[in-house]
Amino acid sequence: MQSSYATKLIDLIESKAENIAKQWAADVMKHNRTPSYHSLPKDLVIEQGINFYRLFRQMSLADVPYEEAKNFSWKYAEEFYQQKIPLHEALYALILMRRHLWLYAEFQGIFMTALEKQQAVESLNRTILMFDYVSYQVTEKYQELTAEAVNSKLGIVKTFLIGKLIGGTKSIYKTGLMLILLIAACALTYYYHSTGTACLFTHLFYIPIILAAIWWGKKGIVVSIFLAALILVSHALFLNEVPFSDDIVRAIMFIVIGGVIGWLMESLKKLEGLYEPFT
Amino acid sequence: MKAFTSKLVDLTQKNAEKIALQWAKDVKTNLKTYSYHNEPKDKITGQAFEFYNNFQEIFFHESPYERAEEIFKKYANERYKEEIPLHEAMYALILMRRHIWLYAEFRSLFDTEVEHRQAVASLSRTILMFDYIMYIIAKEYWNLMKLEMSTH
Numbered sequence: 373m374q375s376s377y378a379t380k381l382i383d384l385i386e387s388k389a390e391n392i393a394k395q396w397a398a399d400v401m402k403h404n405r406t407p408s409y410h411s412l413p414k415d416l417v418i419e420q421g422i423n424f425y426r427l428f429r430q431m432s433l434a435d436v437p438y439e440e441a442k443n444f445s446w447k448y449a450e451e452f453y454q455q456k457i458p459l460h461e462a463l464y465a466l467i468l469m470r471r472h473l474w475l476y477a478e479f480q481g482i483f484m485t486a487l488e489k490q491q492a493v494e495s496l497n498r499t500i501l502m503f504d505y506v507s508y509q510v511t512e513k514y515q516e517l518t519a520e521a522v523n524s525k526l527g528i529v530k531t532f533l534i535g536k537l538i539g540g541t542k543s544i545y546k547t548g549l550m551l552i553l554l555i556a557a558c559a560l561t562y563y564y565h566s567t568g569t570a571c572l573f574t575h576l577f578y579i580p581i582i583l584a585a586i587w588w589g590k591k592g593i594v595v596s597i598f599l600a601a602l603i604l605v606s607h608a609l610f611l612n613e614v615p616f617s618d619d620i621v622r623a624i625m626f627i628v629i630g631g632v633i634g635w636l637m638e639s640l641k642k643l644e645g646l647y648e649p650f651t
Numbered sequence: 652m653k654a655f656t657s658k659l660v661d662l663t664q665k666n667a668e669k670i671a672l673q674w675a676k677d678v679k680t681n682l683k684t685y686s687y688h689n690e691p692k693d694k695i696t697g698q699a700f701e702f703y704n705n706f707q708e709i710f711f712h713e714s715p716y717e718r719a720e721e722i723f724k725k726y727a728n729e730r731y732k733e734e735i736p737l738h739e740a741m742y743a744l745i746l747m748r749r750h751i752w753l754y755a756e757f758r759s760l761f762d763t764e765v766e767h768r769q770a771v772a773s774l775s776r777t778i779l780m781f782d783y784i785m786y787i788i789a790k791e792y793w794n795l796m797k798l799e800m801s802t803h
Binding site for chain 1: 683736737738741742745752774775778782785786789790792793799
């Protein structure tokens with residue numbers, strides 16, 4: 373009994389998919405909870421509606437309706453993500469799709485008798501189940517797309533991260549590499565200051581400063597302070613006759629650059645954390 | 652008609668704790684609500700209990716959408732702070748709605764032919780309220796994410 377009733381409803385939906393989709397499109401393109409749809413091409417919106425209504429039969433024939441729903445949901449999420457439609461509006465448009473399906477069925481008078489009303493509960497539950505699958509899949513996919521976009525924009529920075537942003541499982545390698553770079557910085561400073569050779573070797577100090585800021589965020593400023601102190605102390609020991617002013621400027625720049633990059637990386641870390649649950 | 656819808660909401664309200672417990676058991680094992688699996692049972696049961704109590708209020712409110720907005724913005728904020736992904740928070744809501752219906756069916760609330768007729772109206776009203784709630788929660792998550800991104 374339920375099966376024949378469901379078939380009746382499915383037949384109605386499929387044969388009238390375009391009509392229902394047009395009614396839905398007219399609604400969604402002026403509804404105050406879906407403002408992003410107001411400027412979309414009408415044909416595109418109607419096509420989305422038709423695809424949704426045809427899904428009803430596809431799902432009823434599928435062995436695993438949940439998997440069948442993905443064909444529609446993922447495409448729907450991708451299209452509306454590309455058009456920058458907010459997720460809550462895309463979801464509300466789905467809600468309206470379901471309502472229009474039901475309104476059309478009621479308008480056609482297929483729930484007239486008491487028996488049909490009884491069967492209508494089953495049918496309504498089936499419609500809701502389909503909608504539940506689709507709304508869950510659309511939400512999940514939309515967030516995946518957002519997270520992917522953030523990840524790709526962070527791509528270049530992530531190359532430098534050697535694992536997770538700021539800290540992480542490979543932090544022992546980072547510490548090891550930083551120690552080597554700092555020892556090299558001490559050796560270079562000693563060599564050039566003790567021999568009095570004029571060379572712009574301090575530019576190389578930006579490598580450990582930037583890496584420390586990327587890996588450890590604001591805490592990475594310790595490296596900048598260490599290198600600033602290194603050139604000032606070394607200057608005091610070996611370059612008494614040379615004015616301090618140039619090295620003071622260099623020391624300040626180390627701390628400023630390290631601090632700014634560290635602060636930016638901390639913000640990036642928070643941004644990454646925001647999307648982490650979806651990846 | 653109103654008496655019947657009242658019957659469904661009254662049943663939910665009176666048995667909020669039992670329905671909340673059944674929901675908590677479900678959400679803690681459901682594959683689509685992974686983030687709830689390690690949450691303390693008492694905590695999530697409390698969430699559902701509060702939800703079912705609030706649900707009655709918006710169900711009969713003369714401006715249900717506005718009232719739902721006041722109540723469920725807070726709900727969305729709490730789930731967001733708990734780092735529950737939106738799709739899982741939404742699915743947990745879907746399960747809350749299903750458990751209302753399951754409990755009503757279990758208690759044979761829709762046995763007679765007349766009651767079946769009225770059940771369509773009751774179910775439609777319940778779905779409408781959940782549609783509002785889901786939209787409000789998705790919108791609030793969106794606003795919170797935008798706010799957080801603009802502050803970093």
